[in-house]
Amino acid sequence: MADAEREAERTIAMSFLIRYISDFLVGTGNALFFLRDVLFCVVRGRIRWAEVLKQIYEQGVQSVVIIALASFASGAVLALQGYVMLNRFGAKEYVAQLVALSLVRELSPVFGSFIFSGKAGARLAAELGTMNVNDQMLATRTLGVDPVEFLVVPRMVACFLVLPGLIVFSELVGIFGGYFIGIYDAHIPSATYIHQTLRSIGYVDFFSGFFKTLFFGLLIGWVCCYQGFYTRGGSLGVGQYTTKAVAFSYILIVISNMILTKLILTFWG
């Protein structure tokens, strides 16, 4: 009897696992087809630049304040903590380098992308999802217009273009946050701080972060637009798919960041 129960439990667990894996594979496949359709429009030059500009404005404006705040605070905290540690070795001037390098190489690209996907990405998914459940997506097709071209491509292109700009801005604000602490709290001379900052950031440092940002921009646009484009199930569905969009973006950013960092360090130093 107990054996039979255990057997039954195992079968159920197996079928769940199989179901889960097959759903995952089908989802990934669909997402890739979706990306193909988008890229197809882009290479054919079917990009509506007026829409792209509107999207850049909306996505940028929406995220810029919170990114500035978070970056300033991160830079300041880095400087506060870095100062405590470096001061033990009598090397407090190096605080400027610590702040600048951490921000430019790692923190701004990753945390900026998190914030961006939570604000702009969630908005993309919710907007497209709402259009979907209100039949606006189908209506677009009945009007003889391709919804991917009209509604998705501008959003994804804007994502790709606006995120790098936001991240560079975030790096500047973060460095300013560190500078603020360095000057007023650690009493490092302003000229020294600026000099140390400029000296520490090389091309490689900047572009290794920047390259990741380009990738994250594509990733966020892709994941969030995909979830929005395939939203089903009314207003409940919009909530579910939007949450999924943001959660997947986070996970994919974390994982791809690890891989990209390893690749960049291996080939570029």
Place this chain on the structure above:
Amino acid sequence: MIKVRGLSKSFGDHVVLKDVNVEIKDGEILAILGESGAGKSVFLQHLIGLFRPDQGTVEIDGRDVTHLSERSWLELRKNMGYLFQQGALYDFMTVFENVAFPLQEHTSLQAREIKVKVDEILEMVGLQEAARKYPAELSGGMKKRAALARAVVLGSKIIFCDEPTSGLDPMRSRDISDLIQRTSRRLKCTTVITSHDVPNSFRIADRLVVFREGVIIAVGTQQELLASSDQFIKEFIK
């Protein structure tokens, strides 16, 4: 002329349409009646390529469109209009912009000519005053009228209307039904509406089709349906 032959459609193992055969004549108004869930919307969406049949064929003006690619359908749909149940207007555009959208997409008209044309259509559906409003500011009936304007602005030869009267009070239902009839006659287009609103369908339709659980159980004029001895039809149109 739209010819549908042997159309069947299932979602999973749920059979929604079963061997549907209909011919829709040029310039007529055909009403598809049936309880909700009978498969009316799914059928209508087959006629504009939003669903592909599992079996059967759809022929429009002698051309078999059953297996057209989405690209070809996009082209074909410029001559068709589809009125969704809730209107499906773009909520980020005003009424004016919604109606102007197909003209901007598919014609080379100048902004001034577009304005003239849109104003004319909005006047026809009685929405001149609401031109600058966003869909969220409109009542259900106004949304449907705006959506109808958007659907016919390109001079479509075929209009599909999914439940044009649902969710409206009796007065508004009459208004929108009459508006569809007037529009259809004026533009001389073939019109297919789905509805469970029997009185209004009788008022405006030339012929009617009754769906029950994905099967056509009656086709004919109002008189023919009224003369039917089928128990379900008697109940339904009472």
